[in-house]
Amino acid sequence: xxxxxxxxxxxxxxxxxxxxxxxxxxxxxxxxxxxxxxxxxxxxxxxxxxxxxxxxxxxxxxxxxxxxxxxxxxxxxxxxxxxxxxxxxxxxxxxxxxxxxxxxxxxxxxxxxxxxxxxxxxxxxxxxxxxxxxxxxxxxxxxxxxxxxxxxxxxxxxxxxxxxxxxxxxxx
Numbered sequence: 001x002x003x004x005x006x007x008x009x010x011x012x013x014x015x016x017x018x019x020x021x022x023x024x025x026x027x028x029x030x031x032x033x034x035x036x037x038x039x040x041x042x043x044x045x046x047x048x049x050x051x052x053x054x055x056x057x058x059x060x061x062x063x064x065x066x067x068x069x070x071x072x073x074x075x076x077x078x079x080x081x082x083x084x085x086x087x088x089x090x091x092x093x094x095x096x097x098x099x100x101x102x103x104x105x106x107x108x109x110x111x112x113x114x115x116x117x118x119x120x121x122x123x124x125x126x127x128x129x130x131x132x133x134x135x136x137x138x139x140x141x142x143x144x145x146x147x148x149x150x151x152x153x154x155x156x157x158x159x160x161x162x163x164x165x166x167x168x169x170x171x172x
């Protein structure tokens with residue numbers, strides 16, 4: 001797209017994309033800073049919203065998001081924000097609900113996400129557990145021609161290996 005616009009004499013297409021994305025991701029950066037400070041202080045330990053609000057006060061985190069009201073108001077806003085951000089990943093840290101104490105409060109915890117996702121199991125491993133076997137995988141079990149007779153035909157009828165004709169009787 002940029003090459004077409006350049007030929008047309010329109011310079012500077014997406015020239016400010018870095019600044020644009022930096023401004024657009026202010027919220028994400030604020031949450032990454034918050035989760036980093038949270039992890040450094042508490043690690044994976046479940047924490048009360050009250051403790052996280054105090055952490056925000058000490059490090060001046062999520063100031064705009066929590067508002068400028070009294071501590072109880074900021075704590076309520078932070079609790080609502082955490083509920084909305086539950087299961088979201090910021091950097092390598094996922095926010096999770098560790099314990100729902102109802103009206104007594106919730107405990108939130110961070111989980112460190114793996115940098116590399118685990119390799120999916122091979123189709124032979126999945127098939128051994130009774131799961132789906134990919135017939136085109138290199139390690140899929142071979143299907144012998146004799147096994148094809150056991151497959152069902154159209155409408156659940158057992159296949160006879162013959163091509164059905166229009167006049168063939170249909171068995172019940």
